Amino acid sequence: xxxxxxxxxxxxxEMAKSFAEKxxxxxxxxxxxxxxxxxxxxxKMGEMGLLGWSMPEEYGGNGMGWMEAVTALYEIAxxxxxxxxxxxxxxxxxxxxxxxxGTDEQKKKFIPPLLSGEAVGSFAMTEANSGSDVGxxxxxxxxxxxxxxxxxxxxxISGGHTSDIGLVYVCTExxxxxxxxxxxxxxYNNTEGIERIPINxxxxxxxxxxxxxxxxxxxxxxxxxxxxxxxxxxxxxxMLNNTxxxxxxxxxxxxxxxxxxxxxxxxERTQFGQPIGKFQLVQAQIAEMKLEDDAALQLVYRAAWxxxxxxxxxxxxxxxxxxxxxxxxxxxxxxxxxxxSYGYSDEYPCGRWLRDAKQFETLEGTxxxxxxxxxxxxxxxxxxx
Amino acid sequence: xxIVVLLKQTFDTEAKIVISGGxxxxxxxxxxxxxxxxxxxxxxxxxxxxxxxxxxxTVVTAGGDVAEQALRTALAMGCDKSILVSDEALDGAxxxxxxxxxxxxxxxxxxxxxxxxxxxxxxxxxxVAVRVAEALGIPSVSSILKFETDGxxxxxxxxxxxxxxxxxxxxxxxxxxxxxxxxxxLPNMMGIMKAKSKPLEKKDLxxxxxxxxxxxxxxxxxxxxxxxxxEAGTILKGEAAETAPExxxxxxxxxxxx
Numbered sequence: 001x002x003x004x005x006x007x008x009x010x011x012x013x014e015m016a017k018s019f020a021e022k023x024x025x026x027x028x029x030x031x032x033x034x035x036x037x038x039x040x041x042x043x044k045m046g047e048m049g050l051l052g053w054s055m056p057e058e059y060g061g062n063g064m065g066w067m068e069a070v071t072a073l074y075e076i077a078x079x080x081x082x083x084x085x086x087x088x089x090x091x092x093x094x095x096x097x098x099x100x101x102g103t104d105e106q107k108k109k110f111i112p113p114l115l116s117g118e119a120v121g122s123f124a125m126t127e128a129n130s131g132s133d134v135g136x137x138x139x140x141x142x143x144x145x146x147x148x149x150x151x152x153x154x155x156x157i158s159g160g161h162t163s164d165i166g167l168v169y170v171c172t173e174x175x176x177x178x179x180x181x182x183x184x185x186x187x188y189n190n191t192e193g194i195e196r197i198p199i200n201x202x203x204x205x206x207x208x209x210x211x212x213x214x215x216x217x218x219x220x221x222x223x224x225x226x227x228x229x230x231x232x233x234x235x236x237x238x239m240l241n242n243t244x245x246x247x248x249x250x251x252x253x254x255x256x257x258x259x260x261x262x263x264x265x266x267x268e269r270t271q272f273g274q275p276i277g278k279f280q281l282v283q284a285q286i287a288e289m290k291l292e293d294d295a296a297l298q299l300v301y302r303a304a305w306x307x308x309x310x311x312x313x314x315x316x317x318x319x320x321x322x323x324x325x326x327x328x329x330x331x332x333x334x335x336x337x338x339x340x341s342y343g344y345s346d347e348y349p350c351g352r353w354l355r356d357a358k359q360f361e362t363l364e365g366t367x368x369x370x371x372x373x374x375x376x377x378x379x380x381x382x383x384x385x
Numbered sequence: 386x387x388i389v390v391l392l393k394q395t396f397d398t399e400a401k402i403v404i405s406g407g408x409x410x411x412x413x414x415x416x417x418x419x420x421x422x423x424x425x426x427x428x429x430x431x432x433x434x435x436x437x438x439x440x441x442x443t444v445v446t447a448g449g450d451v452a453e454q455a456l457r458t459a460l461a462m463g464c465d466k467s468i469l470v471s472d473e474a475l476d477g478a479x480x481x482x483x484x485x486x487x488x489x490x491x492x493x494x495x496x497x498x499x500x501x502x503x504x505x506x507x508x509x510x511x512x513v514a515v516r517v518a519e520a521l522g523i524p525s526v527s528s529i530l531k532f533e534t535d536g537x538x539x540x541x542x543x544x545x546x547x548x549x550x551x552x553x554x555x556x557x558x559x560x561x562x563x564x565x566x567x568x569x570x571l572p573n574m575m576g577i578m579k580a581k582s583k584p585l586e587k588k589d590l591x592x593x594x595x596x597x598x599x600x601x602x603x604x605x606x607x608x609x610x611x612x613x614x615x616e617a618g619t620i621l622k623g624e625a626a627e628t629a630p631e632x633x634x635x636x637x638x639x640x641x642x643x
Contacts, residue, residue, distance in 0.1 A: 007457055048574065
């Protein structure tokens with residue numbers, strides 16, 4: 001067993017940290033305030049190879065795998081949680097799923113721009129009345145011979161109105177259900193009949209766009225069907241098992257950011273004639289954050305290691321996501337207490353940590369869903385895939 | 386064109402410095418490429434790109450095995466090959482000894498130009514690069530802010546009191562980089578992947594034609610101490626008009642700045 005980094009992983013960590021400090025950190029405050037998505041950061045990530053994880057070099061992949069990917073994502077998310085979505089949105093969501101299930105033409109057409117950052121990616125399952133119960137979605141694609149016609153709407157789609165290429169899961173059988181869903185690749189810039197509405201009022205993730213998508217007789221060519229018709233549900237589950245690593249890693253990074261901030265503040269803030277870190281009650285808070293943060297990160301790395309080695313990882317991914325999300329919310333909550341009144345002001349990032357931490361308990365499988373996955377696999381009700 | 390970059394691995398500038406047993410304790414400290422040496426690497430990469438095919442950058446350092454990390458990072462940024470001069474006899478080397486070892490390693494390397502950082506941020510002595518130039522018998526210009534070359538002469542700009550001076554220097558020459566020369570790039574993922582297959586040659590003193598006695602340090606460090614912690618400021622309480630005379634008195638009599 002080896003807990004150390006390889007030489008490449010060390011360099012990836014150093015590079016991602018420097019990238020986040022140089023290209024993301026200077027804009028965090030102003031972009032949060034303006035709820036602004038700084039598109040050029042994604043382009044720069046693409047240029048640096050930060051979007052091409054576990055992908056072949058012929059499509060623009062960077063030749064590195066899951067361990068390096070979570071290492072990089074962790075450093076980026078520590079600086080600004082909103083940017084943790086970029087790797088899921090471009091690489092682990094659409095690009096990796098197209099690589100697994102797509103035709104040669106689909107791979108050649110859609111993967112390179114997603115990995116280079118030329119295109120913004122997204123994926124869409126959730127509807128107004130269909131969240132955890134993915135199979136209950138209603139949006140429908142009708143087979144018209146040469147093409148499909150899509151009608152219906154999607155809600156809470158990360159990057160929905162900013163993306164160029166996205167996967168959309170819809171019913172292709174009357175009544176839908178897990179055996180009646182299919183996955184389509186949508187070329188948003190060249191498809192008529194899609195209205196994309198930004199959702200501007202949300203608790204956190206202010207620099208990461210969220211959208212409602214309304215499809216009205218949107219024509220999608222047959223060659224954009226990903227995988228066989230009516231096999232969208234297993235494709236979706238396969239994809240989520242990858243993209244959830246973005247949540248797990250992003251949450252672990254947020255808890256680390258809250259911990260690092262709290263440690264610095266506890267050493268600097270003086271009360272009763274000494275730094276507040278000298279008080280045992282504050283020490284208990286720091287220790288709790290440290291323990292949970294470290295445990296979260298180890299779970300993230302273990303799940304990444306399983307994926308890197310192509311071993312079953314669904315349970316470990318859910319454990320990583322479930323625990324990291326708890327750690328993130330708890331760390332953000334404790335940070336607010338350590339910082340005291342200053343934590344409640346905009347001067348310090350405690351408010352952002354707390355706002356952003358809450359997303360993790362809902363996105364890409366609620367904590368309840370992940371609890372049932374962990375237990376279901378443990379009890380033998382479902383295999384670990 | 387054959388380009389050489391001299392590099393030193395230093396503590397991260399954000400590292401908390403701890404002194405133990407009369408020495409700076411390296412335990413748990415993140416090590417990085419000296420920031421001024423990053424300017425040197427960037428200038429070398431820019432020159433190589435301008436020269437096109439056939440140009441090559443060799444990056445050279447002296448230090449322990451851990452210095453391999455700094456060389457790999459330089460290779461990931463785009464340098465082509467590297468040399469690490471590593472020998473127990475260099476533990477505690479002073480600037481003269483380090484320069485002798487590096488200059489000896491360069492005897493087998495072809496170079497048209499050598500870039501280095503102006504100073505290292507750890508000891509800030511600023512001696513090694515110019516000492517290497519002296520040992521190699523080539524001219525050196527320190528703290529350059531701008532660089533151009535036609536292949537035989539380098540035209541460099543350096544800041545002087547009240548303005549800039551432009552110097553023409555025949556190649557080969559040693560040029561040390563000042564902050565402002567360029568904006569160093571980060572290694573990208575492809576560069577990191579390629580770095581592991583690029584040459585990293587490790588040489589002990591014997592391999593560069595020196596014996597331990599040739600590089601015995603010429604000075605001894607008696608003691609190392611941390612700067613005195615900054616004292617807390619004084620806050621004058623009261624209305625501005627009331628406290629102003631006292632502020633003026635303190636600035637005049639105690640701080641002696643007015």
